[in-house]
Amino acid sequence: MFQSLQDKLDKALHTLKGKGQITEINVAETIKEVRRALVDADVSYKVAKDFTDKVKEKALGQNVITSLNPNQLMVKIVHDELAELMGGDSEELNLSGNPTIILIAGLQGSGKTTFSGKLANYLKTKKGKNPLLVAGDVYRPAAIEQLKVLGEQIGVPVYAETENKNPVQIAQNALQKGKEGNHNVIIIDTAGRLAIDEAMMNEIRQVHQTVKPHETLFVVDSMTGQDAVNTAKAFNDVLDYNGVILTKLDGDTRGGAALTIRTVVDKPIKFISTGEKMEALDIFYPSRMADRILGMGDVVSLVERAQEQFDEEEAKRLQKKIAKNTFDFDDFLKQIQQIKRMGNMKDLMGMIPGAGKALKDIEIDDNAFKGVEAIIHSMTPKERQNPQLIDASRKKRIASGSGTSVQEVNQLLKQFSEMGKMMKFMQSPGGRQMMQAMGKNAPKA
The missing domain is CATH 1.20.120.140 (SRP54, nucleotide-binding domain)
Structure with missing residues (x-):
């Protein structure tokens, strides 16, 4: 980024x-x-x-x-x-309506539909809302299908009228359906075009005037730079929207849109979106983004993501297993899944101060754990629970089953053994004493 x-x-x-x-x-x-x-x-x-x-x-x-x-x-x-x-302070969504109506606007290809799914997931999991997604793109059947797939993935219903080509009518019917189903947030995904045109603007203006949304959000592909800024201005002149959403930020090496939009349209950037995962949506904090731009990382966001995936009961269970030295490959697999749920690997590395610069020439992607997972999945349940059982013939079978080499299997077993020793030491009186000493000597914020 x-x-x-x-x-x-x-x-x-x-x-x-x-x-x-x-x-x-x-x-x-x-x-x-x-x-x-x-x-x-x-x-x-x-x-x-x-x-x-x-x-x-x-x-x-x-x-x-x-x-x-x-x-x-x-x-x-x-x-x-x-x-x-970039705006000074972060600005959250206005969710005061009952139901709250959120209208999503933007050009085709900007990531509107994916963002609509991510926003519904965010409101459901983090705000305790009961959202309804509305397929308002009457020109692209693929967009309706995509929204249905996303809705099913996150467990949020989608309102669609496949044969109806009137977006205003669809929006009105959706509002009625939303009220009947006790949905307290209604997210309307609208049609995009490849470029700004009068017909498009008139249509979205009509939808906007009819549903009177509490929040109108303009979704823009950050990688288009100044074009994104010009489009943002044109939409704002028509809709006077409440906030901007920057998508595809993980592929943006320059950052022109993020740095310029606020000045040009005087509207806050409310969310940033990276990758395709439904969890990959973050509130936009200008100060944290400035940290990242200057290579200082973003530890606060990293900790917040980790806490979202933190399960207190699971942590206690793991602590007992580590103390008894019974931490196995099943536990290791769970930890990998937890890390993956935190988001895009490259994005996570960029949140660690100095890591972005140190690893800039190294390709990091979400397949980083693929080989490790394949090896673990090729083990029998008994082998995962008792790695010491894995002898030469078993290693050969595991390598063959996972599409890896015996050398890679050996490497994983060695790393797992070293990790087990370190965990055991950290649980010992000497390990705890060392951690306390490090805590005392750590520089105060």
Whole structure:
């Protein structure tokens, strides 16, 4: 995410690092490089110039030149201004209606239908809502089918009228159906076009005026950069929507749309979407995104995702098994599934400070655990519970069954054995003492 921008900003801010003397000329050079990095990231020149003018003003006003750590102070100023550029504070959905009506708009291919499913899943699992999805795209039968598949996947009903080509009528009927079914949130997925046209705008305007949504959300493919910003403005002129959703952020190396949209339309980015998984939807926090852009990671979001998957009873059970040294491959498999549910692997790595930079040339994807899972699934239940039973002939059979080599099976068994030893040590008095000592010596926030 934003790897190209991250690299260029890192290079720009390093112009102050290691300088024997910091001068106004050094600061001006840094500002120039920051502006160039933003323009290269598909941020409009005007927005980039306004941004760097503010950074320069604050930098000289806060005495970067006389600071003991000018580079650190400059990074903080750039961080704070980036967060401000993207909206400052996060803004949640207005869910005050009964039912709350949410209208989803955007161009074809922007990810509207997938987002509609993700939003329904988010509201159901995290907000305790009873949502109804509405298939309002009357031109693309595939979109109706896709929404039905997603609805089935997340356990949310979908209202559709396959033969009806009137989106206003469908929306009205859906509202009635939603009230009858006690659905407290109704999410209407609308038709997109390949480009902005008058007929499209009139149609969505009519739907908007008829259903009077509490929230109108504009979904935009972040990878389209300035085109995304221009489209956002055109839609806002017609709908005066409440917020922006940035999709496909995991494939966006530049970040121009995320950095520019708020300035152009003066509407908050409410959610960011990465990948196809229904759980891959996050509230947009400008400050956390600024952290990630500057390579500082996003530990808060990482911890929040981990906590969402945390099962207290399961944790207690595992602790007992570790204490008794009976942690087996079945337990290991459960832990892998838990990690995978947290989201896209590359996205998760980017949340760890410094990891994004260290691993930028290494391809990380959701298949990272594929070989390990295949090996474990090729073991018999008895072998998973008692890895010490796995001898040479069993290794050969497991390798053959999992499409891997005996060497890979040996490697996994060795890693599992080392992990078991470490877990056992951490449960011992010496391990607990070491953890306490590390806690005391850790730098205070």
